[in-house]
Amino acid sequence: xxxxLARRYGFSASHxxxxxxxxxAENRALYGKCNNPHGHGHNYxxxxxxxxxxxxxxxxxxxxxxxxxxxxxQILAPFRWRNLNEEVDAFRSEVPTxxxxxxxxxxxLRTVWDERFGLSGPRLExxxxxxxxxxxxxxxxxx
Amino acid sequence: MxxxxxxxxxxxxxxxxxxxxxxxxxxxxxAASNPLGHGHNYxxxxxxxxxPDPVTGMILDLKRLKEILEEKVLSVYDHRLxxxxxxxxxxxxxxxxxxxxxxxxxLERHIDPTERARLYSVRVHETNELFVEYRGEA
Numbered sequence: 001x002x003x004x005l006a007r008r009y010g011f012s013a014s015h016x017x018x019x020x021x022x023x024x025a026e027n028r029a030l031y032g033k034c035n036n037p038h039g040h041g042h043n044y045x046x047x048x049x050x051x052x053x054x055x056x057x058x059x060x061x062x063x064x065x066x067x068x069x070x071x072x073x074q075i076l077a078p079f080r081w082r083n084l085n086e087e088v089d090a091f092r093s094e095v096p097t098x099x100x101x102x103x104x105x106x107x108x109l110r111t112v113w114d115e116r117f118g119l120s121g122p123r124l125e126x127x128x129x130x131x132x133x134x135x136x137x138x139x140x141x142x143x
Numbered sequence: 144m145x146x147x148x149x150x151x152x153x154x155x156x157x158x159x160x161x162x163x164x165x166x167x168x169x170x171x172x173x174a175a176s177n178p179l180g181h182g183h184n185y186x187x188x189x190x191x192x193x194x195p196d197p198v199t200g201m202i203l204d205l206k207r208l209k210e211i212l213e214e215k216v217l218s219v220y221d222h223r224l225x226x227x228x229x230x231x232x233x234x235x236x237x238x239x240x241x242x243x244x245x246x247x248x249x250l251e252r253h254i255d256p257t258e259r260a261r262l263y264s265v266r267v268h269e270t271n272e273l274f275v276e277y278r279g280e281a
Binding site for chain 1: 158160162163170171172173235236237238239240241243244271272273274275276277278280281
């Protein structure tokens with residue numbers, strides 16, 4: 001039986017939306033309050049949607065202990081209580097928008113996914129990030 | 144078109160497999176392997192696919208759906224110890240994956256005898272951090 005399982009995690013971090021390719025005036029116009037030079041923060045939520053078949057012994061579609069460990073190692077520990085622009089390599093060059101953050105989370109997980117769960121194991125189907133309750137970005141393997 | 148309805152039940156369970164060692168049970172299920180059990184307020188979202196009836200404007204009679212959910216799921220699951228009181232959890236571990244599949248199996252053929260509407264998915268939230276969705280796939 002194939003099911004989809006979603007697991008949610010949270011972390012708090014700060015960022016500043018500012019593109020070095022734009023002028024200060026353009027940055028202010030585009031990003032508004034998010035361009036504040038001092039930065040600001042969010043309580044981010046990350047949802048990982050996994051598709052897998054239910055193991056007949058464990059009743060699990062994925063080893064949740066291993067998934068939690070992977071999320072901690074690849075996302076939560078590097079991002080939690082950090083200034084994303086200054087402390088996460090990808091955001092030294094990219095603007096840490098929700099879009100780029102979702103893509104970075106997706107990239108970090110996919111880099112190690114097959115090694116952890118095997119090629120015939122559960123698949124990561126979608127990564128969703130809530131920056132606020134009203135600002136959500138999703139990256140999926142079917143779009 | 145898809146319409147979904149949400150219901151809740153509260154139940155206790157023990158996540159342990161007799162086929163795993165003590166150490167493996169603890170590793171796989173963590174705190175949920177406590178042999179004395181623990182409980183959740185489960186939230187079940189049932190999605191029904193179909194086209195609205197030209198006369199009633201409804202995909203399915205929602206009063207009837209509520210009765211089916213009450214009879215086939217809530218009366219069976221609510222305020223129970225799943226391992227002891229709900230088949231098939233005397234044989235399989237009552238993980239949220241297996242609960243979603245069991246609820247699908249209990250509901251599917253009762254949704255609409257005329258087959259205008261069909262069960263599309265069953266989503267079971269065990270906590271705010273974990274849900275499983277089953278769409279009847281093998």
